[in-house]
Amino acid sequence: GAVVSQHPSWVICKSGTSVKIECRSLDFQATTMFWYRQFPKQSLMLMATSNEGSKATYEQGVEKDKFLINHASLTLSTLTVTSAHPEDSSFYICSAKGGTDNYGYTFGSGTRLTVV
């Protein structure tokens, strides 16, 4: 089946630094990737949608200069949290859509970001 690998699984960084999270589709070409943010005991909140080779589409209220998304290939998308602050601490999850099944969505295992 479709597999999406997300790294790192957890990261701790200092305030003001940047952190990059990778999302890779291992056995299919992901035409579209989605980045979600999840606070404890809450639902998944869509941050942005990215299509390979084009600029990401950000949801309302999400700072595109703070959360940089790059989808340079059909198997890799990255989310960079720039100038991280403690309030950016959260669980970030990617999802990839592609393959022959037009309905297929596969989620990564998530990244726990803690900013100290």
Place this chain on the structure above:
Amino acid sequence: GENVEQHPSTLSVQEGDSAVIKCTYSDSASNYFPWYKQELGKGPQLIIDIRSNVGEKKDQRIAVTLNKTAKHFSLHITETQPEDSAVYFCAAGVSTLGRLYFGRGTQLTVWP
């Protein structure tokens, strides 16, 4: 946009009993309805999905029903086991548009 409501927010059942989680959606254009199980610290895992041309789908102890007219769909888990304890999310979307809209989640606890 789409609005997905999910109930209940918490559900406790005895091992062996059935569990039912219900969701409603607002956009009649939605045609794809997946259910995800999320364990603590992990990403969501697809457990079953249903498309709008089907009214019911079953996979062993898990079943999903869809009522397009009423715009609601439900997850049924029979013969629950402690390993079923997790947070379950329903979602709805229009497959060609890509994004999914999620419910708020249901914390299911199965007591041995």
